[in-house]
Amino acid sequence: MIEVRNLNKSFEDKQVLHDVNIIFEQGKQNLIIGQSGSGKTVLLKCLVGLFEPDSGTVLFNDRDFTSMSLKQKKEIRKEIGMLFQGGALFDSMTVIENVMFPLQMFSEMSKEEQIERANFCIKRVELEDAHNKLPSEISGGMQKRAAIARAIALNPKYLFCDEPNSGLDPKTGVLIDNLIEEITQEFNITTIINTHDMNSVIVHGDNINYIYQGKVWWQGDKTEFLHTQNEELQDFIYSTEILKRLKPQS
Amino acid sequence: MQFFFNFGRYLLLMKSTFSKPLNYKYFFKQLGTEINDIGLNSLGIVSIISVFIGAVLVIQAGYQIQNPLIPAYTLGYGVRESVILEFSPTIVSLILSGKIGSSIASQIGTMRVTEQIDALDIMGVNSASFLILPKIIAGLLVFPFLVSISMMIGITGGYLAAIMWGISSSVDFIAGLNYWFVPFEIVYAIFKATFFSFLIVSISAYYGYFAKGGAEDVGRASTKAVVYGSVAILLSNLIITKLFLS
Numbered sequence: 001m002i003e004v005r006n007l008n009k010s011f012e013d014k015q016v017l018h019d020v021n022i023i024f025e026q027g028k029q030n031l032i033i034g035q036s037g038s039g040k041t042v043l044l045k046c047l048v049g050l051f052e053p054d055s056g057t058v059l060f061n062d063r064d065f066t067s068m069s070l071k072q073k074k075e076i077r078k079e080i081g082m083l084f085q086g087g088a089l090f091d092s093m094t095v096i097e098n099v100m101f102p103l104q105m106f107s108e109m110s111k112e113e114q115i116e117r118a119n120f121c122i123k124r125v126e127l128e129d130a131h132n133k134l135p136s137e138i139s140g141g142m143q144k145r146a147a148i149a150r151a152i153a154l155n156p157k158y159l160f161c162d163e164p165n166s167g168l169d170p171k172t173g174v175l176i177d178n179l180i181e182e183i184t185q186e187f188n189i190t191t192i193i194n195t196h197d198m199n200s201v202i203v204h205g206d207n208i209n210y211i212y213q214g215k216v217w218w219q220g221d222k223t224e225f226l227h228t229q230n231e232e233l234q235d236f237i238y239s240t241e242i243l244k245r246l247k248p249q250s
Numbered sequence: 251m252q253f254f255f256n257f258g259r260y261l262l263l264m265k266s267t268f269s270k271p272l273n274y275k276y277f278f279k280q281l282g283t284e285i286n287d288i289g290l291n292s293l294g295i296v297s298i299i300s301v302f303i304g305a306v307l308v309i310q311a312g313y314q315i316q317n318p319l320i321p322a323y324t325l326g327y328g329v330r331e332s333v334i335l336e337f338s339p340t341i342v343s344l345i346l347s348g349k350i351g352s353s354i355a356s357q358i359g360t361m362r363v364t365e366q367i368d369a370l371d372i373m374g375v376n377s378a379s380f381l382i383l384p385k386i387i388a389g390l391l392v393f394p395f396l397v398s399i400s401m402m403i404g405i406t407g408g409y410l411a412a413i414m415w416g417i418s419s420s421v422d423f424i425a426g427l428n429y430w431f432v433p434f435e436i437v438y439a440i441f442k443a444t445f446f447s448f449l450i451v452s453i454s455a456y457y458g459y460f461a462k463g464g465a466e467d468v469g470r471a472s473t474k475a476v477v478y479g480s481v482a483i484l485l486s487n488l489i490i491t492k493l494f495l496s
Contacts, residue, residue: 048372077374088365102373105272160372 001026002047002158002190007056009039009046016042018214020056027188029181029204033196034211035236041162043211044194048082048160049073060158078106081151083161083180087143089135095146096122096131102154121149125179141172145179152183159184161193165200173197177204198243201225210236260456266378267386267452280384288350288385288451289392293399295349296342300333300400303341304407307332312417325418326409326426331435333404335495339439340487342400343393343446347479351454354385355475358458359468367459382455386448393447394440401439438494445490446483453479 007020016039024030032040045051047058049065058065060076068076089098099118103109109117122128125145130138138146144164151159161180165173177200184191195201201208205222210233212218218233226246228234238247271277311328358381361367370377405427412418418426454475461471 050368050371074374077372080372082369082372084365084369086364088369090366090369091360091364104276105373105375 001061002192003057003059003062004043004047005057005059007043007046007058008054009042009051010054016214017046017053020211020214020216022209022216022219023207024190024192025207026190027185028191028206029184030190030192030207030209031201031205032192032194032209032211033201033236034217035196038211039214040194040211044160044162044192047192048080049077078154079157081154081156081159083144083147083151083159083164085163085166087135087140087147089143089146089150091135094132094134095127095138095149098135098146099149099153102150106154117153118149121153122146124152124183125149141168141176144168144172144176148176148179148183152187155187157189159189159191161191161195163195163197164193165195165197170199174199180204198237198240212236256456259460260452263378263382263456263459264452266376267382267455269376269379269383271379271383272375277384281388284384284388285392287353288388289396292346292349292392292396295345296396296400297403299342299345300338300403301407301410303337304329304333304404304409305411307337307404308408308411308417309415312412312415322418322422323426323429325412326423327429328426329408330405330427330431333408334401334435334439338397338400338404339443339446340483342397343443343450343483344480346393346396347446347450347454347483348476350389351450351475351479352472354451354454355458355461355472356468358382358455359461359471362459362461363464363468378459382452382459385455386451389447389451390444393443397440397443401436438490441494442487442490445486449482449486450479453482 002024004020004022004024007017008015009017020043022030022032032043034040042051046053053066056066060079063076065073065076089095090101093101096115096118099121100114103114103117107114107117122131125148127142127145127149130142130146135143135146159180164180165176168176177197180191180193181204183189193200193204202222202225205225208218208220208222208225209216210218210230212232218228218230220228225233226237228237238244307329308325311325315324315328358367361381367377367381370380409420409423409427412423413420454472457471457475457478458468461468
């Protein structure tokens with residue numbers, strides 16, 4: 001479980017996050033949604049320590065990440081897997097080398113054990129064919145799957161995903177969403193997904209947090225989501241023509 | 251003000267860079283790759299430039315030294331001094347600043363804008379040390395080698411030009427090469443080149459590491475790396491020369 005308490009973050013004069021309070025639950029897909037520029041990426045980066053918050057705390061299973069020393073943060077980071085929007089695979093390494101990278105850096109495994117673990121992760125994301133290919137030689141969807149394999153290589157307790165299906169066709173996007181859901185349940189990890197893809201929200205949103213102008217504007221699950229009376233959230237949900245047609249008539 | 255901001259951030263980056271590698275096996279593997287990229291891949295350009303500059307130096311010096319009162323060995327002596335003291339360490343470093351500096355800045359800059367550096371940081375890897383330290387060590391190891399090769403090839407190029415176009419006899423040229431030779435000059439040249447290698451790699455790594463945005467910004471970072479790297483070489487060349495030779 002990850003708990004965010006009274007988190008604030010500003011850049012120069014502009015306050016981006018205002019007093020954010022959220023609980024991200026274990027074994028569930030916790031979604032952060034909101035329009036572009038609402039502050040959700042800043043929130044995600046504060047959670048993983050890429051940005052230092054101005055005030056507030058982030059607790060990883062009651063361990064205060066924000067007040068930790070760099071050395072202590074490094075220990076927590078070994079428990080974190082992250083899927084970046086563009087995959088962020090190391091482009092000079094093949095898929096298997098990318099997946100083996102965290103194992104080489106942080107595990108005590110022998111070379112054979114590392115290869116075995118990497119093969120397991122690659123198989124788990126159904127990417128056996130791309131084993132020895134460079135990121136530039138595989139499609140965007142395959143890159144995302146390879147990035148998921150790398151993120152789960154060290155058996156993380158926490159998985160962060162920044163817009164996992166952006167830039168993908170709807171079918172591949174659904175495959176990636178399903179894969180993240182399966183992994184979350186299979187390994188009972190705390191998954192936090194930053195998205196504005198409505199299909200992901202409606203199908204996978206166990207715990208949805210709508211960020212509006214840097215504030216947590218609405219919290220709930222996928223069943224409550226479509227029936228919300230919150231005006232700003234309704235605007236956000238029903239902004240596309242296809243969803244407008246699905247809007248319940250009051 | 252901007253200068254102090256950049257200089258302070260550069261020092262902090264260097265502090266973070268010079269830390270114990272997380273995995274020595276991986277570090278030495280990267281070091282080997284960097285030695286190949288920075289050193290062996292630069293050998294061709296260094297050789298070509300050195301041989302031609304050595305030859306041109308001889309032709310120009312021969313054109314200027316036509317007075318029968320000037321000893322015949324002066325040509326070899328002058329070429330040796332020019333190549334060892336200035337051409338090989340400084341001019342070669344300036345050329346390598348363009349070749350290596352832009353390559354390092356764009357490589358690290360691309361990693362920054364594609365979030366590969368963020369991925370390293372989130373894993374708990376010290377990205378500065380992981381990416382920059384092997385490049386700096388490789389530069390420090392290969393630059394003395396490159397400069398020594400450049401000295402040899404430059405002087406050989408000069409010798410060949412002198413003989414081929416009858417500017418000087420072989421005996422006079424070699425006598426000039428041996429005349430009043432001070433071994434300290436080689437030490438000075440190698441020290442200078444080693445220091446320049448640190449400047450080239452660290453400055454270009456700095457601009458790449460803090461690149462923001464997209465392809466255009468990476469290009470801009472690469473240009474800045476070459477410009478500021480070259481200026482740093484010229485400035486430190488003046489200071490080192492004043493300290494060692496005056």
